[in-house]
Each structure stands twice: as C-alpha cells, then as structure tokens.
Amino acid sequence: MNPERGQRTAPQSEETPKAVANKGRRLSVAPMMDWTDRHCRVFHRQITRHTWLYTEMVTTGALVYGDVERHLRFDGEEHPVALQLGGSDPGDLAKSAKLGEQWGYDEINLNCGCPSERVQKGAFGACLMAEPALVADCVKAMRDAVSIDVTVKHRIGIDKVEDYSFVRDFVGTIAAAGCNTFIVHARNAILKGLSPKENREIPPLRYEVAYQLKREFPGLEIIINGGIKTSDEIALHLEHVDGVMMGREAYHNPYAMAEYDGRFYGDDTPVKSRQEVLAAMIPYIQAQLDAHAARGLKLNSITRHMLGLMAGLPGARSFRQVMSDPKKLAGADPRLLLEAAARMQSSTAA
Incomplete structure (x- = not known):
C-alpha cells in the first residue's frame, strides 16, 4: 500500500x-x-x-x-x-x-x-x-x-x-x-x-x-x-x-x-471567495497531473467538477465555456482556472 x-x-x-x-x-x-x-x-x-x-x-x-x-x-x-x-x-x-x-x-x-x-x-x-x-x-x-x-x-x-x-x-x-x-x-x-x-x-x-x-x-x-x-x-x-x-x-x-x-x-472562520477557491485548486491540480500523468489523468478529470462554481452569477456561461474548451484543456495547464475567471469578468464588463 x-x-x-x-x-x-x-x-x-x-x-x-x-x-x-x-x-x-x-x-x-x-x-x-x-x-x-x-x-x-x-x-x-x-x-x-x-x-x-x-x-x-x-x-x-x-x-x-x-x-x-x-x-x-x-x-x-x-x-x-x-x-x-x-x-x-x-x-x-x-x-x-x-x-x-x-x-x-x-x-x-x-x-x-x-x-x-x-x-x-x-x-x-x-x-x-x-x-x-x-x-x-x-x-x-x-x-x-x-x-x-x-x-x-x-x-x-x-x-x-x-x-x-x-x-x-x-x-x-x-x-x-x-x-x-x-x-x-x-x-x-x-x-x-x-x-x-x-x-x-x-x-x-x-x-x-x-x-x-x-x-x-x-x-x-x-x-x-x-x-x-x-x-x-x-x-x-x-x-x-x-x-x-x-x-x-x-x-x-x-x-x-x-x-x-x-x-x-457555528464556525466563524472567513469563507474562501470563489477566486480563492480557484487559486487553492491550482497547486492541487498541478500535483495530481504530475503524479498521475502515466495513468492518463487529464485536466478535465478534475476541472469538470468545478463548472458550477460560478452558478447564478453574471458571466457564468463564459466561465464554463473556457473551462470546457477542448483545446485549452489539452494544454494541461491548471492556470486555465484563472483564465476562465478573467473571461467571466470581461464578459460582464463588456
């Protein structure tokens, strides 16, 4: 074991x-x-x-x-x-x-x-x-x-x-x-x-x-x-x-x-913002990709669970689109999470 x-x-x-x-x-x-x-x-x-x-x-x-x-x-x-x-x-x-x-x-x-x-x-x-x-x-x-x-x-x-x-x-x-x-x-x-x-x-x-x-x-x-x-x-x-x-x-x-x-x-510890949740996941995702690349672990295996993080917010669709883009996922770069958040913000500011 x-x-x-x-x-x-x-x-x-x-x-x-x-x-x-x-x-x-x-x-x-x-x-x-x-x-x-x-x-x-x-x-x-x-x-x-x-x-x-x-x-x-x-x-x-x-x-x-x-x-x-x-x-x-x-x-x-x-x-x-x-x-x-x-x-x-x-x-x-x-x-x-x-x-x-x-x-x-x-x-x-x-x-x-x-x-x-x-x-x-x-x-x-x-x-x-x-x-x-x-x-x-x-x-x-x-x-x-x-x-x-x-x-x-x-x-x-x-x-x-x-x-x-x-x-x-x-x-x-x-x-x-x-x-x-x-x-x-x-x-x-x-x-x-x-x-x-x-x-x-x-x-x-x-x-x-x-x-x-x-x-x-x-x-x-x-x-x-x-x-x-x-x-x-x-x-x-x-x-x-x-x-x-x-x-x-x-x-x-x-x-x-x-x-x-x-x-x-009754826990008054400040909760993480959505952005902080994304930031916290990046090192985890990178470590998993590094450790399990030989087993065929793909970025989408992890990020697919995160598509609902922005549910109910303006621009959530843009966030999901970036997170689901096959070409971007193929790059296996966990910073995709930050790109998706930035795209979401820009879509609401337009």
Whole structure:
C-alpha cells in the first residue's frame, strides 16, 4: 500500500484535518456515481470545512479482487470523509470495511438505496431492503472488523411498498445489529421500469417518513436526503432530524455550501471567495497531473467538477465555456482556472 500525500494508515493526532470529523454529520454531500470522486471532494473541501463528504459507491469486488489503491486513495484534506460500499456478502464487506479503515476513512457506509439494474444483478443496493436480516449480518460483520462508524443509506420503500412499517422494521432490525446512523433517501426505489435518474425524480418525496423514524427511534442518528436545495430548507429539516445530506444541488451549485460552516456548525472562520477557491485548486491540480500523468489523468478529470462554481452569477456561461474548451484543456495547464475567471469578468464588463 502506498498512500498518497495526506493519507493515513495510523491513528491521527488532534492537529490533523481528521479532528474536524468530531463535528458530526449535521451536513453531508451524497455519494454520487461519476461525480463525487476524490477530485470533486477536494474541490468541495475548499468551500466547506465541516460538511461530511462521501465517496462514490465502491463495490466489494473492486476491493477484494481489484486495485485497492486506485479505489481508496484520497487526499488528507478531504476529512471528514466516508467510504460507501456496495455489496451483500458479510465476509467481503468486512474485508472491504477494514481496508477503508486502514486507508484512513472516517466512516463506512453501506449502500441500500441504489436502484440500478447493474447493482440489482449484484444483489445489493436498494433490493437489500427486502432482506433486513442479511443487512443486519453485513452490518455486524463490518462493525466487528472496524472501530469507525458503520452507517446505512437506504430508501423509504421499494416498488409499491409504501407502508411505514416496512422501513420501520428495516431500521429496527439493522439498529439491533449495532448501526446507529441511517441516511434516509425519502423516496421509494422502483426496481423495475425506472432508470436511476428517474428514480431520483419520479417517486414522490415523503419527508414525513424520515421524521417519523426519528420520533420512533430517538436514540438513532437520522439523516434526511432527497430533493433538498437551500439552506433554509436544511434548517427546516434540522428541526425534525439530526442531519441533512445534499445531493445534486451540492454538485451543480457548490458555492451554496460556503455558508454551511457558519450557519450550521457555528464556525466563524472567513469563507474562501470563489477566486480563492480557484487559486487553492491550482497547486492541487498541478500535483495530481504530475503524479498521475502515466495513468492518463487529464485536466478535465478534475476541472469538470468545478463548472458550477460560478452558478447564478453574471458571466457564468463564459466561465464554463473556457473551462470546457477542448483545446485549452489539452494544454494541461491548471492556470486555465484563472483564465476562465478573467473571461467571466470581461464578459460582464463588456
């Protein structure tokens, strides 16, 4: 194992970035396939210090039989950061969770919410909600293997099953196995007939189900997810549950997270401006390009996560155009970020 700069395989001191993890999962950014990779997480960390970040789902097969370093390496400044696993074999999940702990992750999360057909063929994701006893065995195996938190992300039902007792019994069974934190995507998962994208939009949101879970299980940490966009919406949800997980809005409009630390964590540290975020990313991007050129890392692999930084501002389109220009990206010069910002300013001054 060859951890990258900032990674940890041993206990960390209070002076390291991991100390931030003690702030709790009041706010978090959802694990999103093809989106929340390590470059995206470093970018998000420039905007918010305390919001928990999650990896894309990593299958147990990728870790048990594949390239562990490729899937688990991350930068130390990402803390607090959680590893989301996809799988249904208790033994493989235990091995994968142990690897996650060794690589320095702050939490292991089990995916019981993804509805894609590919995931279903692997007998994990949302279809696991129909097998709470198996999920309980998986959670127990992981908890026995690691000392960090093991959490579960799930839906409120599958297909046409909308009775509250279904998700209540699921949570109760898993809690009995020692899981204390449940991230509740407040929609049903439709296992047949809807794409993953449609499953994020068509099944109706029923936030009251997550609220009811918190009332019925007051000792558990209940985090709500699904369709939440604004800080005012976050504040309303926090009157009923312990935490809020943001999804697509955090990706498409990332600078909205700039107020999270002050409003929801009481941290009065001055936030970085958008320009300061860009400046902070330049040395990171250069280091990544230098270190991984042999692996074929391209500038766009990192900058694509930053296209929404100027969302809502005059000239944002000009910023995105420069950041997406194939000829400029081919130059592999991270100063492209500053050029894009300058183009944005000139377009608004014209």
